[in-house]
Amino acid sequence: MRTVAIVVAMLAATATAHAAEIIAFISTAIKAATDELLPPFERANGHTIRATYAPSGALIPRFDRGEPVDVFLTDSAAIDELIKRGKVVAGRTDLARTGIGIAVRKGAPKPDVSSPEALKRALLAARTVAHAAPGGPNGRVSVLVSSGEAEIGLQQVSELMSNPQVEVIGMLPAQLQLTTIYSAGVTTSASEAEAAKALIKALTAPSAAAIYKAKGLDPAW
Numbered sequence: 001m002r003t004v005a006i007v008v009a010m011l012a013a014t015a016t017a018h019a020a021e022i023i024a025f026i027s028t029a030i031k032a033a034t035d036e037l038l039p040p041f042e043r044a045n046g047h048t049i050r051a052t053y054a055p056s057g058a059l060i061p062r063f064d065r066g067e068p069v070d071v072f073l074t075d076s077a078a079i080d081e082l083i084k085r086g087k088v089v090a091g092r093t094d095l096a097r098t099g100i101g102i103a104v105r106k107g108a109p110k111p112d113v114s115s116p117e118a119l120k121r122a123l124l125a126a127r128t129v130a131h132a133a134p135g136g137p138n139g140r141v142s143v144l145v146s147s148g149e150a151e152i153g154l155q156q157v158s159e160l161m162s163n164p165q166v167e168v169i170g171m172l173p174a175q176l177q178l179t180t181i182y183s184a185g186v187t188t189s190a191s192e193a194e195a196a197k198a199l200i201k202a203l204t205a206p207s208a209a210a211i212y213k214a215k216g217l218d219p220a221w
Contacts, residue, residue, distance in 0.1 A: 002150045006121060018040070018102075018206070019046040019047060019048070020047045020103050020192040020194050020195035021047070021048045021049075021192065022047055022049045022050070022070050022071060022195050022199055023050050023052075023064075023068055023069050023070045023071075023072045023192075023207075024050065024051045024052070024069070024070065024072075024073060025051075025052050025054075025059040025063065025069050025071075025072050025073070026052065026073040027049050027053070027054075027056055027073060027074040027075060027076070027182060027199075028053050028054060028071060028140060028159055028162075028217075029053060029055075029075075029098065029151040029158050029159045029180070030095065030096065030158060030180060030182050030217065031094070031162060032158060032161065032215040032216075033158070033208075033211055033212050033215040033217055034036075034051070034073065034161075034203075035165065036211050036215075037202070037203055037208055037211055038199075040202075041198075041202045041203075042198060044202075045195070045198060047102065047192075047199075049116065049196075049199070051199045054055070056074040056075055056078035057066070059074060059078075060081075060082070062188075063082075063087065064067070068189070068191065069189070070187060070190040070191065070192045070195070071122050071184060071185070071186055071187065071190065071194065071195040071196035071199060071200065072088060072184065072187065073095065073182065073183075073184045073186050073203075074182065074183070075180050075181065075182055075183070076092060076094065076181040076183040078090045079100075079183045079184070079185045080092065081083050082185065082187075083185065086188060087187060087188060087189075088185035088186065088187055088188065089185060089186045089188055089193075090195050091185075092102055092183040092185045093183060093184045093185070093200050093203075093204060093205060093221070094181055094182075094183045094220035094221060095181050095183060095184055095203055095212075095217075095219075095220055095221070096158075096181075096212045096214055096217035096218060096219055096220050097171065097180065097181045097182070097217065097218050097220045098156045098157055098158045098179070098180060098217050098218065099157060099177050099178065099179050099180075100154055100155065100156060100157065100167065100171065100172045100177060100178055100184070101154070101155065101156070101157030101160045101161075101168045101170070101172075101216070102119070102152065102153070102154055102170050102171065102172065103141075103142065103145055103153045103154075103155070103160045103166040103167060103169060104145065104151065104152055104153075104166065104167055104169055105145055105146055105148060105151075105165065105166060105167070106146070106164070106165050106166060106167045106217050107167075107200065108151070108167075109127060109179055110167070110169045111125065111152070111169070113124075113136070113156070113170040114167060114170060114173070115173055116173050116175055116176060116179040116200050118159045119173060119175055119176075119183070120150065121170070121184070123152065126139055126149045126152045128149065128151050128152075129150060129151065129152050129153070129154070129189070130144040130145060130149070130150035130153045130154070130155075131153070131154040131155065131204075132154070132155060133155075138153070140159065140163075141153040141154065141155035142155065142159060142160050142162065142163035142166050143163065143164075143165075144160065145160075145165075145166045146163055146165035148164050150178065153166065154172070155177075156216075157171060157216040158181055158216035158217045160216075161215060161216040162208055162215070168201050168216075177184050181220055182217070182220075183220075184199075184203060185201045186200070204219075204221045
């Protein structure tokens with residue numbers, strides 16, 4: 001019995017040693033997808049993910065001030081800049097891409113935005129327009145639209161779709177569209193680098209593709 005107890009204790013210690021707390025900085029634009037993708041990864045691997053969500057413009061200054069981060073999931077331009085500065089390991093992994101959508105408050109009239117000319121008329125007729133607002137949850141375009149502060153909002157469609165109080169009425173016309181790629185990178189200061197790599201692998205698994213698509217994102221791998 002003593003031998004069995006020792007073996008059980010050793011197994012428990014091994015499991016604990018492999019369990020990690022992964023600190024992740026994640027763009028709000030992919031939150032709807034990661035909200036569904038992270039819990040299964042945690043259950044399957046025994047890891048815990050401590051996620052912070054904000055636009056990259058709010059996350060990077062916090063990282064620069066010394067907050068510990070194991071993995072960044074944000075726009076590819078921000079990842080590339082962090083790689084250039086030696087803050088993220090070279091070789092980013094692209095997760096998904098999305099374009100700019102146009103939204104109104106749920107139940108509000110839906111102006112025609114199907115062409116550049118129609119969009120121009122809709123924007124000129126709107127009392128207020130919100131676009132790419134920085135500064136955390138209350139500054140998100142979808143929040144400004146759902147609260148009535150803005151009549152029309154333009155933002156990455158994945159972020160607009162994450163708010164059930166707004167309705168996406170179209171995408172920017174092709175001539176005006178801007179596509180953003182969201183990528184992942186392990187920080188050079190990561191204390192849980194291997195676990196962070198495993199997370200990135202899970203986020204690019206074939207089974208993740210349907211979740212990205214349902215949230216207004218196109219898989220980029």
